[in-house]
Amino acid sequence: MLYAKASAADKRVALRAGLSSGRILRYPGAFNPLSAKLIQQKGFEGVYISGAVLSADLGLPDIGLTTLTEVAGRSQQIARMTDLPAIVDADTGFGEPMNVARTIQTLEDAGLAGMHIEDQINPKRCGHLDGKQVVDTDTAIKRIRAAVDARRDPNFLVMARTDIRAVDGLDAAVTRAKALQDAGADAIFPEAMGSLAEFETIRAAVSVPILANMTEFGKGELYTVQQLEDVGMNLVIFPVSLLRLAMGSAARGLDAIESHGSLTTMLPEMQHRADLYKLLDYSSYSQFDSGIFDFTLNPHISTPSSTQV
The missing domain is CATH 3.20.20.60 (Phosphoenolpyruvate-binding domains)
Incomplete structure (x- = not known):
């Protein structure tokens, strides 16, 4: 993460x-x-x-x-x-x-x-x-x-x-x-x-x-x-190399929008959302969030008063 x-x-x-x-x-x-x-x-x-x-x-x-x-x-x-x-x-x-x-x-x-x-x-x-x-x-x-x-x-x-x-x-x-x-x-x-x-x-x-x-x-x-x-x-x-590949693909995608009004034909060339999430390690961020923020206080435990040590 x-x-x-x-x-x-x-x-x-x-x-x-x-x-x-x-x-x-x-x-x-x-x-x-x-x-x-x-x-x-x-x-x-x-x-x-x-x-x-x-x-x-x-x-x-x-x-x-x-x-x-x-x-x-x-x-x-x-x-x-x-x-x-x-x-x-x-x-x-x-x-x-x-x-x-x-x-x-x-x-x-x-x-x-x-x-x-x-x-x-x-x-x-x-x-x-x-x-x-x-x-x-x-x-x-x-x-x-x-x-x-x-x-x-x-x-x-x-x-x-x-x-x-x-x-x-x-x-x-x-x-x-x-x-x-x-x-x-x-x-x-x-x-x-x-x-x-x-x-x-x-x-x-x-x-x-x-x-x-x-x-x-x-x-x-x-x-x-x-x-x-x-x-x-x-x-x-x-x-x-990777920049050239990415820019070449981007140019072809823009051409497809111009020609067809859609990127449907380009879907096989795209990184899938699931693959991007895996590369970004979304699951670790989700676990971190749930461990820190998604919790409930025990209603039977009261907050100590200012006079308690």
Whole structure:
């Protein structure tokens, strides 16, 4: 009932254990707190919170328009509804190294298990848009060092994302990944890889866990979880997938109203009311209400007077 039973500290420990388990972790992207509960119900290992989704949720493009306050607030709403670890996209850290330090502690307080910071210039662009620019190696390293130094829980995961592959090529991505690991990054997120072989190349270059981004309609191919595990990936995200599915279904529903004046034909595609109530755990709330409010005082017991001790 209400929020997750697992504490933020427990979730961070679980994330660390999962990354060292030898099996790949699957983190679908939640677009709201309810979808995070569904991800847990379906048996996945964790929840991803995408910057692109948070932007889209506000009706904005993913070009660095969201603020730390908006990201932390929405991330807290999502993370607290699931016992699964949640990782959030922190863009470029919302400023210079001191801002990065504040970002880390704010996201810790929001109950996240980890985050990633990228090496794009500030403000950033979506990782699968053209025209990206990355900062120099020194600036990228300072961001990661600031993040590592600022965290108070050593289990809070600091992941470094690099977008340099699309700018300067694979060799530059290898060099950048090594530098970010040396700076203290707990994991590496190489964005917009061109092939499984490129993922293998990054795997051979660093010893920390690696994240693979399986976003639809992007610059890279879509690989199966097994394919990614076979080349040594430790975590795979599906960042915008659930939002795309939901918005596609919503558009079809609106078209049905326009065309037929009714949603009768769409009923098989809808989540049933009973399934929603189960996901929301209505029964626990009902039991709580009945235990607290629905009672009758024993008429034979009188209230003590003020003079009684």
